[in-house]
Amino acid sequence: xxxxxxxxxxxxxxxxxxxxxxxxxxxxxxxxxxxxxxxxxxxxxxxxxxxxxxxxxxxxxxxxxxxxxxxxxxxxxxxxxxxxxxxxxxxxxxxxxxxxxxxxxxxxxxxxxxxxxxxxxxxxxxxxxxxxxxxxxxxxxxxxxxxxxxxxxxxxxxxxxxxxxxxxxxxxxxxxxxxxxxxxxxxxxxxxxxxxxxxxxxxxxxxxxxxxxxxxxxxxxxxxxxxxxxxxxxxxxxxxxxxxxxx
Numbered sequence: 001x002x003x004x005x006x007x008x009x010x011x012x013x014x015x016x017x018x019x020x021x022x023x024x025x026x027x028x029x030x031x032x033x034x035x036x037x038x039x040x041x042x043x044x045x046x047x048x049x050x051x052x053x054x055x056x057x058x059x060x061x062x063x064x065x066x067x068x069x070x071x072x073x074x075x076x077x078x079x080x081x082x083x084x085x086x087x088x089x090x091x092x093x094x095x096x097x098x099x100x101x102x103x104x105x106x107x108x109x110x111x112x113x114x115x116x117x118x119x120x121x122x123x124x125x126x127x128x129x130x131x132x133x134x135x136x137x138x139x140x141x142x143x144x145x146x147x148x149x150x151x152x153x154x155x156x157x158x159x160x161x162x163x164x165x166x167x168x169x170x171x172x173x174x175x176x177x178x179x180x181x182x183x184x185x186x187x188x189x190x191x192x193x194x195x196x197x198x199x200x201x202x203x204x205x206x207x208x209x210x211x212x213x214x215x216x217x218x219x220x221x222x223x224x225x226x227x228x229x230x231x232x233x234x235x236x237x238x239x240x241x242x243x244x245x246x247x
Contacts, residue, residue, distance in 0.1 A: 070112070
């Protein structure tokens with residue numbers, strides 16, 4: 001993974017070509033997210049074909065587990081977060097990151113049973129596994145109150161809670177699992193690229209704040225130039241602008 005130092009202009013190994021830094025950021029992001037095929041395609045396109053390794057065995061295991069979740073197979077993921085221990089939660093138990101990860105995976109098991117049309121098994125699973133989380137923390141109860149109504153609809157795919165059955169939901173669960181496993185390996189749960197985007201977004205948010213009338217008057221009387229107010233950063237607008245500029 002690329003380090004923050006690698007992006008520092010004062011680093012002992014300065015980068016002359018900014019595209020090298022950009023490619024490193026993208027490679028790190030793809031490897032971090034276990035996007036193996038995309039990483040290989042990017043490396044081939046950018047001429048970095050010799051540097052497409054996903055990492056060590058742990059990284060390969062993360063990729064396999066993430067792929068399984070994306071296909072609706074959760075047994076391996078549950079074992080990876082220690083579901084045996086997390087499943088025996090009590091009201092006095094301490095909510096941990098592992099508990100959060102186990103809850104999300106158990107919730108997805110329920111979703112996959114509904115997806116398969118086995119309402120009876122889904123109901124039994126909710127009673128035997130999910131209800132214990134409701135006793136542990138209010139946030140789990142709130143989530144279950146939104147999730148369990150999937151059973152109330154003859155066609156859950158056209159229900160108001162159909163988003164739980166989407167592939168996007170599987171991706172959210174898989175990404176959460178990936179972040180948990182990274183944390184267990186003492187690796188950052190976010191990439192350098194994500195941290196940069198977060199920082200840029202925060203700065204843009206601050207720059208978008210309108211100047212109050214009082215500040216305007218104060219600055220005018222002191223002959224101080226009022227800073228430009230920029231619109232908030234928006235991913236869709238950014239991508240559209242990028243596409244237009246590259247056309």
